[in-house]
Amino acid sequence: MNRIICLLVVLVFLMTGCSFDENNQNDNVTKEEENINGTDNEVIVDENVGEDKETKDIDTIDKTDDEKIDDIIDGMTLEEKIGQMFIIDADSLNGNTVLTELDDSGRELLEKYNLGGVIFFKNNIDTIAQTEKLIDDIQEASEIPLFISVDEEGGIVSRIAKNPNMHATILPDNKEIGDTKKPENAYKIGKILGREISSLGFNMNFAPVADVNTNPDNTVIGVRAYGSDEYLVGDMVYNCVKGLQEENVSAVVKHFPGHGDTTNDTHLGSVVINHDIERLREIEFVPFKKGIEADVDGVMLAHIKAPLIDETNTEASLSKKIVTDILRKELGYDGLVITDALNMGAIVNQYGTKEVCLKAVEAGVDILLMPIPFKEGYTGILEAIDSGIISEDRVDKSVRRILRVKLKRELFSRSSAKDADEILGGKENRELLDSIFK
Numbered sequence: 001m002n003r004i005i006c007l008l009v010v011l012v013f014l015m016t017g018c019s020f021d022e023n024n025q026n027d028n029v030t031k032e033e034e035n036i037n038g039t040d041n042e043v044i045v046d047e048n049v050g051e052d053k054e055t056k057d058i059d060t061i062d063k064t065d066d067e068k069i070d071d072i073i074d075g076m077t078l079e080e081k082i083g084q085m086f087i088i089d090a091d092s093l094n095g096n097t098v099l100t101e102l103d104d105s106g107r108e109l110l111e112k113y114n115l116g117g118v119i120f121f122k123n124n125i126d127t128i129a130q131t132e133k134l135i136d137d138i139q140e141a142s143e144i145p146l147f148i149s150v151d152e153e154g155g156i157v158s159r160i161a162k163n164p165n166m167h168a169t170i171l172p173d174n175k176e177i178g179d180t181k182k183p184e185n186a187y188k189i190g191k192i193l194g195r196e197i198s199s200l201g202f203n204m205n206f207a208p209v210a211d212v213n214t215n216p217d218n219t220v221i222g223v224r225a226y227g228s229d230e231y232l233v234g235d236m237v238y239n240c241v242k243g244l245q246e247e248n249v250s251a252v253v254k255h256f257p258g259h260g261d262t263t264n265d266t267h268l269g270s271v272v273i274n275h276d277i278e279r280l281r282e283i284e285f286v287p288f289k290k291g292i293e294a295d296v297d298g299v300m301l302a303h304i305k306a307p308l309i310d311e312t313n314t315e316a317s318l319s320k321k322i323v324t325d326i327l328r329k330e331l332g333y334d335g336l337v338i339t340d341a342l343n344m345g346a347i348v349n350q351y352g353t354k355e356v357c358l359k360a361v362e363a364g365v366d367i368l369l370m371p372i373p374f375k376e377g378y379t380g381i382l383e384a385i386d387s388g389i390i391s392e393d394r395v396d397k398s399v400r401r402i403l404r405v406k407l408k409r410e411l412f413s414r415s416s417a418k419d420a421d422e423i424l425g426g427k428e429n430r431e432l433l434d435s436i437f438k
Helices: 003-017 066-073 078-083 090-092 104-113 128-140 175-178 182-199 229-246 277-293 321-328 353-363 374-386 392-408 425-434
Strands: 086-089 118-119 148-149 153-155 250-256 300-303 338-339
Touching: 066 300, 078 392, 086 374, 090 118, 090 250, 104 128, 104 153, 118 300, 128 148, 128 182, 128 374, 153 175, 153 182, 153 338, 175 182, 175 229, 182 229, 182 425, 229 250, 229 277, 250 277, 250 338, 277 300, 321 338, 338 392, 353 374, 353 392, 374 392, 392 425
Parallel strands: 086 118, 118 148, 250 300, 300 338
Antiparallel strands: none
């Protein structure tokens, strides 16, 4: 048994035998288009990933989370650490055809690349039993538990609730919640979302939208935003994050630095916001700062250009000025920074996969979402380290953040199974939704 498995066995024992310390108890659309273009090219990687590692004893109950993370990282190869920085779409486990059941080739891919997570879309979600089994099978094939993610915002972006087979609670668009002017209603929505998606095995939701919809011509965000008042939007974001994360689902606010005052769609091509830093501080940043105040697990970066902020006119998702200087340093955020989907038009029309993944990591990104083909991006990061362009220490910083969230959300412990059939669309959730509009 290799070293990392031994470490994780001890860690699971600890977490199932001891109470977990949750620091904050009260605590894009990545792909509106469901079709993924491109196929995985064959690349050469280390076939011995995860082998020939020494076993290291872990002191048990007195270990802090940081010490546990150190032990896990010490037991990982470089290749395994790089894999943690990728969330791929579920279909990439099935040769880019719709995945509803994991086969041996998918298991081998998970074992080989030690991926950080998988994102599901509507075609991967057929029935309750099928979804539960697929998620369980994916987790069972992975040494380190994965982020199992989805875009479930409520309203028009609902991968799960729009499927009648799931009989989930049908939730309104964020605008309708914002129109109530009661931030506690966003908390209720977060609770419902968290309960329902976690019952299936999802542990990360790319929600809520933190964009301020100041442009009535913005069809990309529109009713997905809580409104046009930055302070109201901020209060809604804060409360939705709390609701989601109280159910042990990682919330990811999006789309930084703010997609609300745009007219074009980054799924199709380049998008520019022509605001200076003072304007962004005054309006766009407000809801993201509230999300950070709520201890949000992740921030998703938009593929928008802000030439008055970064004179290189680089997309925010690839901009060190925006990611490191503004989000990390100015706003003080040390959680997960995640790109928007890297198969979107704003990216693939300008960059190759290796180039874009390297640029994102150099900018300060932790998780690369859906590069196509992901193996090419993985190999590009490995080559960049081998050639000295980026350091292994840089990768370690991201892996540390990733593992910190996975520990925080108790992904290493196998929690008792929830009755998804009872929870989805259940009485408690329906009554909570009804209370919003009384």
